Amino acid sequence: MGRNRLVETFSTIVGIDSVSKNEGKVHEHLIQVFESLGLEVTEDQSKKQTGLGGNNIIATLYGTKEVKPLFFSCHTDTVTPGIGIEVEEREGILYSKGETILAADDKAGIAIMVESIQRILEEGIETGILEFVLSPGEEIGLIGAEALDIHLLESDIGYVLDNGGPVGKSIVASPTLYMYEVVIHGKAAHAGLEPEKGISTVHILAEALKDIKTGRLDEETTANIGQIHGGDATNVVMDHLNLKGEVRSISKAKADQLIEEMKQAFTTAAEKFGGTVEINVELKATGFRLLEDEPVITLLKEAVGTIGRDYQSEVSGGGSDANVFNAKGKRVTNVSIGYDKIHTIDECIPVAEMEKAVQLVLALVQHSPKKE
Numbered sequence: 001m002g003r004n005r006l007v008e009t010f011s012t013i014v015g016i017d018s019v020s021k022n023e024g025k026v027h028e029h030l031i032q033v034f035e036s037l038g039l040e041v042t043e044d045q046s047k048k049q050t051g052l053g054g055n056n057i058i059a060t061l062y063g064t065k066e067v068k069p070l071f072f073s074c075h076t077d078t079v080t081p082g083i084g085i086e087v088e089e090r091e092g093i094l095y096s097k098g099e100t101i102l103a104a105d106d107k108a109g110i111a112i113m114v115e116s117i118q119r120i121l122e123e124g125i126e127t128g129i130l131e132f133v134l135s136p137g138e139e140i141g142l143i144g145a146e147a148l149d150i151h152l153l154e155s156d157i158g159y160v161l162d163n164g165g166p167v168g169k170s171i172v173a174s175p176t177l178y179m180y181e182v183v184i185h186g187k188a189a190h191a192g193l194e195p196e197k198g199i200s201t202v203h204i205l206a207e208a209l210k211d212i213k214t215g216r217l218d219e220e221t222t223a224n225i226g227q228i229h230g231g232d233a234t235n236v237v238m239d240h241l242n243l244k245g246e247v248r249s250i251s252k253a254k255a256d257q258l259i260e261e262m263k264q265a266f267t268t269a270a271e272k273f274g275g276t277v278e279i280n281v282e283l284k285a286t287g288f289r290l291l292e293d294e295p296v297i298t299l300l301k302e303a304v305g306t307i308g309r310d311y312q313s314e315v316s317g318g319g320s321d322a323n324v325f326n327a328k329g330k331r332v333t334n335v336s337i338g339y340d341k342i343h344t345i346d347e348c349i350p351v352a353e354m355e356k357a358v359q360l361v362l363a364l365v366q367h368s369p370k371k372e
Contacts, residue, residue: 002119003067003278005188006354007094010111011087014103018053020077027054027076029112030134037117046147052077057134058150063127067170067368071131071158072116072361073145073321073332074109081281081286093350102340102347107159108354110134112337116361127365131155138162139322141284145321150328159364160322160334167356168302169307169336174316174323175220175248176287182266183278184230188239192308198237199275200292201230205241207269212262220250222317223258249318250287258341278339288326293371297329303363307356335360 018026034041040062043055054076079101086097092203096102113132120127131153163171184205189198203229214223223245230241245262249255270277286307290297290312304311316334325332338353 002115002358003351005118006111006115006358007087007089007351010094010108010354011225013110014085014087017083017085018077018138019080019082020094021051021053023076025056025057027134027136029199030076031057032131033052033114037113037114037121038254039117042152044147044149044152046326047136047146048362049134049269050143050147050323052136052144054136056136056144057096057263059132059134060153061120061127061130061132062229065126065128067128068157068371069129069131069155070364070368071133071153073114073133073135073158073160073325074106074162075114075135075144076106076110076137077105077139077167078105078107079139081345090202092352093348095348096315096319098344099345101343101345102349104349105164105342105345106138106162106348108339110338112161112354112357112361115190115358116365117359119362125366128368129154130365133320135281142321142324146326147326150330151327153330154163156330157326158332159296159300160320160325160328160332161337161357163314163334163360164335164339164342165336167307167336167338167353167360168304169312169314170297171316171320171322171334172285172292173220173242173250173283174288174334175250175320176252176283177279177285177319178244178247178259178367179254179284180247180259180262180279180281182243182273184241184243184266184270185277186237186241186273186275189237190208191237195237198239199273201238201275204241204266204269204273204275207272208265211265213258218260218291219247220315221254223247247271250289250315250334252287255287285323286327288323290333294331296333299364299367299369300333300335303360304365305364309356
């Protein structure tokens, strides 16, 4: 019964479209689900601030066991193409029937949450306080989690159910991510008749690039320039140029240094040729690194062992809501729930891995340490 119900729950949630900024309908459904299970549901008022389709949701199960509270987190939005998703099972693996994503990222995590709660209630499993957090807008910049008032959570440690690969893996480090845009202003002139009267933004860019590092810089740091646009015609000295890039590092200090080097390089180059620059930098995620002996990891290792898997730690090059929670003072790791090939129409997830993820959640709940 549990397996079939898990697949049915997943298929139902997937069938409710929730591409980023349009999470309202799936939030309405999930609130009804959690309330029907007897949990206390709280919504913040963050969508007024974020412009997303829903608020953050916290559903709380008030167990009476004298152990430390835990929270579990998933995001409710999906990438495109995510309209009209239908699920089909082939040889124990779930796929999308059509030319859409499957949305196992992260609706498999939500289904695992719901099934775990159902089994806790049916099997009479004793728990402490369990908090289940559902956040919109993750796929477009961790927006929902960023807007969450962290004081609404009683738990100090938590587990984001939103990583690919077999159950047993955990992200213990994730980078600080800066995204930046540079607008270079020069001076137009006819490129054939009087180019010397112009100020070429190409010259400014070329000069700046001499002092800007890109690529893999070390084992925990990368930098990239991904977009360059400029100019109006081949016979005009390019007088405007837009550039977009990013910097990622597990070490925030390294990321900060690279951003300062980038700013200085463009400013100096513009001054050399008589142009100007506008530079806008956004901090998209703050990095974290968890130690192997921290409570959030020691509990996870124990739980993974009890379900017959080997624990594996992973350093990620990307961000998740775990970045936000750690930046806000919680200790949180992002655990694998089995999905593969996310953000593509080939996305899939084995039902057996979803079942194993439910076992992991239950093991975490049952091995939660006593209150000090």
